Amino acid sequence: MTMTEDPNELSLFLHWGPITALIVTLTVTLTTWKWWPPEVTFSTSAHFALFVLLNLLAVYNYVLAVLTGPGLLPRRWQPVHYRETKFLQYCQKCEGYKAPRTHHCRRCDRCVKKMDHHCPWINRCVGWANQAYFVYFLFFYALSNLHAAVVLACGGVRFFYSSYRQARLFHNGSLTRLVHYHFFSLFMCIMSFGLALGIVLCMIKLLFIQLSSILKNMTDIEHWIVQKAKSRRYMHKLKPFVFPYDLGWYANLGQVFNIESQLRSRGIDWPLRKGCDQYALTCEQLAQKADKRNRTRTYKCITPATGHWLPIWSQGLMVTLGAPCTDDPRIRLQSDDLVRVTRIRDYWLFGERVIDKDQGGKVDERKGPIRGWFPSRCAVDITHNQASNGSGDHCAANQPNTTETKRRVGKKGKFGKRNQD
Structure with missing residues (x-):
């Protein structure tokens, strides 16, 4: 360690x-x-x-x-073989790929093994x-x-x-x-x-x-991914998802309390169940995110949002009392901002503010997070022609020619477009 x-x-x-x-x-x-x-x-x-x-x-x-x-994954990390990047997620914050079982922590601002x-x-x-x-x-x-x-x-x-x-x-x-x-x-x-x-x-x-x-041998985050995998695969009539890192209770204990076994993995190369692929979990995550993008709705801001946790003066008592009981950030919005919303509640919406990259070379200098909760009365739904096609099983055949893969392939010897964090 x-x-x-x-x-x-x-x-x-x-x-x-x-x-x-x-x-x-x-x-x-x-x-x-x-x-x-x-x-x-x-x-x-x-x-x-x-x-x-x-x-x-x-x-x-x-x-x-x-x-x-x-255990922090080095910034700008990438696998030894370039062809493996099509099975991995890309972290824009750390400017590198995420190793299997790695997730980005917004509080630590690093990818964590x-x-x-x-x-x-x-x-x-x-x-x-x-x-x-x-x-x-x-x-x-x-x-x-x-x-x-x-x-x-x-x-x-x-x-x-x-x-x-x-x-x-x-x-x-x-x-x-x-x-x-x-x-x-x-x-x-x-x-x-x-x-x-x-x-x-x-x-x-x-x-x-x-x-x-x-x-x-399943973290809290991975437990949530597996639960969503059961629902996704049932809806798309795919074969059940098998968690690849469950080696049995005794070997699972060794992955944490046996220092030799722990150091052998380096937090990157994990032993697998027989018949499982090392990118099974990451491919399932990519498929779930593709489904999530298909369900995303676009909202346009009509009233500025302050980004306060309890906006009683600007939004009223009911909005304040209906605030989500999570530690997710609140985002500030200005009129005409576009937000991609993925979670909807009575008084609050969760989404990511769309940053206009075609603004004459200007850089978005607004302070604060771009993804989080904001009051629902501040925006209206302007979604049109929402994609209705579902995503298939990105992991079963390990096909390198899926839509998600093509988005990452760039010029020879270089990394092209990358996944969203």
């Missing part, structure tokens, strides 16, 4: 995700240490050593998950190089917080029990006064117990999702 290509990897910790995780961890850890049983025995010392060990293992794997990174998802808590993607560290972190972090929750619960019960006995033994004592005197300490105990318990539940859920993904 190699470290991230970014020269300032320590700056990755200066983000709300790692900072929040650090503050929560320190809060729970220090409060647990404050409420630790006061008796000094061998068992309590060993108990405390286990707690410290679990926290150190969690922090160690967390730091490695951040610094190692998911075997990208599973972008995790804001580590401020990195989880992918080929750091998925094992991420799973180890989830496991040890869940154990350490479960340990902390048990200690805090026992400490709180012991405090109230001893205070109640003291109040009954001495008539001049008062449980209310004791609680008032230790109010801040009790508040931190209850809050830290709630944080620790919430963390345990979240870590268990994430750990279950990650292990399910690893046992199938």
Whole structure:
């Protein structure tokens, strides 16, 4: 495994995700240490050593998950043999082709090998190089917080029990006064117990999702591609799609936790199921995108869109309340802009703004993303003669003369027109 290509990897910790995780961890850890049983025995010392060990293992794997990174595909990457480019997608952002199982992350602004998802808590993607560290972190972090929750619960019960006995033994004592005197300490105990318990539940859920993904050797993105493949092939009456990277649960575990097996693939050359083609998944993606282009509708902007996440002043309350619950960007639009829309909701549309390349040599200098959500009342549908022909099976016969392939073939020795990212 190699470290991230970014020269300032320590700056990755200066983000709300790692900072929040650090503050929560320190809060729970220090409060647990404050409420630790006061008796000094061998068992309590060993108990405390286990707690410290679990926290150190969690922090160690967390730091490695951040610094190692998911494995970034080099910019302007292309396969060794030019003829293989007709089976690959082209990334305009990185100005190169995408290797199999590689996807572009708009937050990292790079193509990531075997990208599973972008995790804001580590401020990195989880992918080929750091998925094992991420799973180890989830496991040890869940154990350490479960340990902390048990200690805090026992400490709180012991405090109230001893205070109640003291109040009954001495008539001049008062449980209310004791609680008032230790109010801040009790508040931190209850809050830290709630944080620790919430963390345990979240870590268990994430750990279950990650292990399910690893046992199938299928990332979250690939799971979505496979689900769409089932629907697409059923509609077009094609043979069912076979996921080519599922080697069985034992070999799938080795792809993540066995360093030798992991390094052998380099995040590019993956072992395959018998009878499967190494470009089966990428060809299926190309076919799905061809279908998506056929379903695309063209909208023309009639009212400027601000690009705000909650445009209550410009678009009204209903549009704001109906905003999509996703972290996809919002795009700014001006009158007469054209947008290719692929998702339609009651109050919002998702699409990509069409950039006019024939504007007298001028470069589009408008800031912000060109693909994202915008209010539906800002545009009208102007689609005419929408293509009705469906796409065939781009992958079954590996035909190099499909429409998608012809769009990429250029002059001899050079790359021609390329796929959209």
